[in-house]
Amino acid sequence: xxxxxxxxxxxxxxxxxxxxxxxxxxxxxxAPSKIVGVGVNxxxxxxxxxxxxxxxxxxxxxxxxxxxGSGDPIxxxxxxxxxxxxxxxxxxxxxxxxxxxADCAADFILGYTCVNDxxxxxxxxxxxQWTRAKGFDTFCPIGPCIRGGLDPxxxxxxxxxxxxxxxxxTTADLLFPVAQLIEFITAVMTLEPGDVIxxxxxxxxxxLAAGDVVEVDIDGIGVxxxxxxxxxx
Numbered sequence: 001x002x003x004x005x006x007x008x009x010x011x012x013x014x015x016x017x018x019x020x021x022x023x024x025x026x027x028x029x030x031a032p033s034k035i036v037g038v039g040v041n042x043x044x045x046x047x048x049x050x051x052x053x054x055x056x057x058x059x060x061x062x063x064x065x066x067x068x069g070s071g072d073p074i075x076x077x078x079x080x081x082x083x084x085x086x087x088x089x090x091x092x093x094x095x096x097x098x099x100x101x102a103d104c105a106a107d108f109i110l111g112y113t114c115v116n117d118x119x120x121x122x123x124x125x126x127x128x129q130w131t132r133a134k135g136f137d138t139f140c141p142i143g144p145c146i147r148g149g150l151d152p153x154x155x156x157x158x159x160x161x162x163x164x165x166x167x168x169x170t171t172a173d174l175l176f177p178v179a180q181l182i183e184f185i186t187a188v189m190t191l192e193p194g195d196v197i198x199x200x201x202x203x204x205x206x207x208l209a210a211g212d213v214v215e216v217d218i219d220g221i222g223v224x225x226x227x228x229x230x231x232x233x
Contacts, residue, residue, distance in 0.1 A: 066135060158215075160214070
C-alpha cells in the first residue's frame with residue numbers, strides 16, 4: 001500500500017538513455033510537459049474496436065501526472081467495470097519542435113521507449129472523449145529505457161499479463177507512422193524536449209486486475225514491467 005501511494009504523484013522517471021548502439025547509457029530525467037496519445041492507429045485494433053480507420057491521426061493528451069516507471073505499481077481506481085492495458089511505442093522528443101515536416105522528423109527524436117496507455121474502458125465509452133479515462137495517476141508507465149538509433153518502421157510490440165502473451169504485432173501495421181505523426185502534431189502544438197508521443201496500441205487489449213503483473217515488450221528497447229494494485233483509498 002505504501003509503495004502504491006508513493007507512486008501516485010510521480011510525474012517524472014529517471015531512465016537509462018542509449019543514444020546509439022556504440023555508447024553506454026546516461027541517466028535521463030524524463031518529465032514531459034505533455035504526453036500526446038494517438039488513438040486507433042493500428043489497422044487490427046481499429047477492427048477490434050469496431051471503428052473505421054481514421055482519415056487523419058486521432059490525438060489526445062494524457063496527464064503528465066500519470067507517469068510512473070518500470071517496476072512502479074499501476075493503481076486501479078475503484079468503481080469501474082474494466083481497466084485495460086495498451087502496449088505502445090513511445091517517441092521521446094529531443095528539442096523544441098514546431099511545424100516539423102515528416103522528412104525532418106528524425107532530427108527531433110531523442111529515442112524510443114515502451115508505454116502502457118492504461119485506460120478505463122467504460123469511462124472512455126461513457127465520456128466520448130478520453131481525458132478522464134486515460135488520465136488517472138499511474139496510468140502511464142514508461143520505460144525501461146530510452147533507446148536512440150532505432151528504425152521505428154517495423155518494431156515488434158508485445159504485451160503479457162502474468163506471463164501470458166496478449167498482444168503481438170509490429171509497427172508496420174501503424175496507420176500513421178512516426179514521422180507523419182510528428183508532422184501532424186507539431187502543426188497543432190509545439191513539442192518540448194522530453195515530451196512523449198505514444199503511437200497507439202495493437203489489437204489484443206484486455207482488462208487488468210489487482211495482483212496482475214503486466215509487461216510491454218518492444219524490440220530493441222526491453223521490457224516495461226508493472227505490478228497492478230488497488231488504488232489506496
